[in-house]
Amino acid sequence: MTSRLFETVLVANRGEIACRVIRTLRRLGIRSVAVYSDADAQAPHVALADVAVRLGPAAARESYLDVDAILDAARRTGAQAVHPGYGFLSENPALAEACAAAGIAFVGPGIHALQVMGDKITAKHAVAEYDVPTIPGIAEQGLDDDALIAAAERVGFPVLVKPSAGGGGKGMQAVHTPAELPEALRAARRVAAAAFGDDTLFLERLVASPRHIEVQVLADRHGGIVHLGERECSLQRRHQKVVEEAPSPLLDAPTRERIGAAACRVAASVGYEGAGTVEFLVSADAPEEFFFMEMNTRLQVEHPVTELVTGLDLVEQQLRIAAGEPLAFGQADVTLTGHAVEARVYAEDPERGFLPAGGRVLALREPEGEGVRVDGGIAAGIPIVTDYDPMLAKVIAWGADRGEALARLRGALAGTSILGSVTNVAWLRELVADPDVVAGRMDTTLIDRRFADAQPVPASDEELIAAALIAHADCRRTPPQAVGALWGAASGWRLGRPHPVRYDIDGTVVAVSGEPEDAAVTVGAAAPRRASLRLRDAAAAGEPGVALLSLDGITERFDLARDAGTIWLARDGRARALRLRDRATRLAERLAAVERGESAAHPELRSPMPGTVVAVPVADGARVEPGDTVVVVEAMKMEHRLVAPAAGTVSVRVAPGDLVRLDQVVARVDAEDAPTASTVTASTPTDVPPEEADAAPAPPAAAQR
Incomplete structure (x- = not known):
């Protein structure tokens, strides 16, 4: 590679993908420019870049979706190229056109590919001419709701309503009966119009036991096209990918070769340049058959699993292709080694229907170890921004085989502590330990079937006792400040014999007698138990402290952070907020209950x-x-x-x-x-x-x- 790469590249994105791109830029000696909204002023990608430029207010349309603001930032900082990441403007021809007009390289495909593949209806017709199988359905421009309702009867139920623009499953609606279709169409149009500015819809047959398999391709401007194997993305919730792996445990070698060749034909159909992903639907009942769904004309969230099994840096390949370099290898040079699995960490509450969660990261511990990688976009001390996608990080594990990769991923998730917000980390660990997942028996409906009725997991006795002893230790470190304050201190001191100190933790009373290092504890009306607590302060700013609880001869380790009257504990990937309630809080809650x-x-x-x-x-x-x-x-x-x-x-x-x-x-x-x-x-x-x-x-x- 002797051609000159760019000197300055602007990353038109945020969060973990902006951090990911900036790290490759730094490794290649390229000056990086970050952009940010007001909501992201404290975000890690801003601090990681060499230069950062404010785009505008928190609203995406006034910041990350503002093409003029991004081009202005590129001009002001002397950027020679713009890397769009994924999401936002990554598949929007307007950004590519603006870059071309300004003489700035767009790190992505050409405008023609963006236009054709950005419209799923046009894309289906284009790839069919290149002998790529497509899913039965109706895909025409300008269909109103009445036309789609009539077409659904011909296609046959169940059907999938899909927006023609955009991607990531946003706006998709599965419809099983004719009665459900009108509301599904209204919802899909509303979401599509808000997210993509285009409410065009089409219908596809809903494939039984569907598995989502995609192929990573690279194509240069000199006619070179290769595929880097496939990824299995069947573990989805509401059409959003959650866990991805490479290679797929479903495909045999001949099918892998055929689906890879089909993906290369898709890329050739639009003169593709750069990194892209061709997505296929495969029935678990007939794995030798596959159907084209769409092409994502950008880097994918799940690209790290492909990097780990191929040894290639896909961001570097994107930059080299955008700089005009030919691919330095052919299809015969691509080999897949081992297995990799990725889990997406979201700020969401699986016990409340996966609703988004906010908060501030009080302390953070990311996993380490052989074969473990973390692509993150959060840091201790910053708020979790609710204006955009809820993904906080990705935890990825590589192993010599699938079993080892899954085991390492489970261990990595157990070693992940995000204190200050509810996340899905513990749920992810449960998911990748599911017997069907371990055996490779998956389809895109598994999560919705298996976890539709997830119930809240109450705090364990160990968590309640640990929180009470932490509060007890904190009280002991705070001496009384006034004459006579001994009567109100949490020491249990009384005239006569000592009295237990009671801590109300989210409505459960834990009574403590003695010192934190040797105490008798009672949870509710249960029998007393012997417990001791040792606390270790955080080794560095932003890291959690450690609480070692010995209960009935067994020692448990918790990561620890404090936030006013709340104690955050994390163990095995589950972070829990344990709130200490005083008399005034309990009274207010009782009055509120009466009013309700x-x-x-x-x-x-x-x-x-x-x-x-x-x-x-x-x-x-x-x-x-x-x-x-x-x-x-x-x-x-x-x-x-x-x-x-x-x-x-x-x-x-x-x-x-x-x-x-x-x-x-x-x-x-x-x-x-x-x-x-x-x-x-x-x-x-x-x-x-x-x-x-x-x-x-x-x-x-x-x-x-």
Whole structure:
């Protein structure tokens, strides 16, 4: 490689992918330019880059989706190329056209490829001419809802409604009966219009036992095209990939060769340049057959698994192709070694229907070890931004075979601690230990079938006791400040014999007698147990502390962080917030419960997540029926419909575009027949009383005596 690469490259993205691209730029000696919105001013990619430029407010349309702002930043910093990452403008021809007009290289395919493959209808017709099989369905421009409803009868149910623009599963709706189709079309059009500015839809036959298999391709501008093997992406939730691996455990060698060749034909059909991914649907019942779904004209989230089995840096390959270099290898030179699996870490709560979660990263521990890689976009001390995608990081593991890779991934997830926000790490560990996943028996519906009814996991006795002893130790380190304060200190001191100190932790009382290093503890009405606690401060800023709890002769290790009146503990990938409640907090909650009981005849609809109101389908004062959609809230690429719990008159308190907090009241229904349920979100149960959302818990020293 003797050609000159770029001197300065602007990364038009955020989060873990911006960090990932910047690290390769740094390794190659290329000056990096980051861009950021106001919400991301403290983000790690801003600090990691050589130069950072503010784009605008938090709203993506005023920052990361603003082509003019990105080009202005490129000109001001002397960038010779723009790397779009994935998402945002990565597949938008407008950015590629603007770069071309400004004489700046776009690290991606040409405008023709973006236009053809950016429209799934056009793409299906284009690849069919190159002898690539496609899924049966109807894919025509300009179909209205009536035409799609009529076509669905010819295609046959079940069908999949898909937006023609965009990707990532956004807006897709699985429809099993004709009665479901009209609402699915309305929802898909709304999401597609908001996300892609294009509400064109088409239909495909829903394949039984579908497996999602994609092929990574590289193509230079000199006619060279190679594929780098396939990735299995069948573990999905609501059409969003969760766990990916390379190679697929489903395909045999002949099918692998045929599907790779088909992917190269897809790339050739549009004169592709750069790194791209061709996605296929394969029935688990007939793995020798595959159907083209779409081509993603960008780097994929799951590209690290391909890097680990091929030894190639795909970002470097993108840069070299964009600089005009030919591929330095042919198809015969590509070999796959071992197996790699990736898990996506999201700020979401699996125990509340995977609703997005916010918070601030108090402390962070990322896993290390042989074959383990972490591509992250968070750091201790920064807020988790809810304006964009909820993905925080990716944990990837390589092994000599699939069994070793999965075992290393489970260990890596167990060693991941993100304190300050609820995440899906513990759930991911459970998922990759599932017997069907371990055996390679997967399809795209496995997660939705297996985990649809996930219930909250209560705090264990070990967690409650550890939190109580931590609070006890904190109290002991804080001496009384006033005369007579000994009576109020958490020492258990009394005239006569000592009295147990009681700590209320999320409604469970833990009584502690003695010192933290040697105490008798009682959880609720259970029998006393002997326990001891040792605390280790964090070794460095941003790392969690360590709490070693010995209970009944067994020692458990917890990662630890404190936040006002909340103690965060993490073990085996599960981070839990344990809130200490004082008398004032308990009284406020009891009063709130009484108020909710008095207004039970007027159910309130509360937002199940912090987000933005994207639709209010009913007018204030209108009559609604049970199940009618009243408000639609979106956060982190997820829509949530709040529906009327009973027939009655609705009072709407928000409008489209409003920002709402977790558990904020967005509407109320004055029911005709008073329900007996308390005032919670009608469509999703809430785990704590809504009034707690803004309550400031007591400091750790607060104890009940």
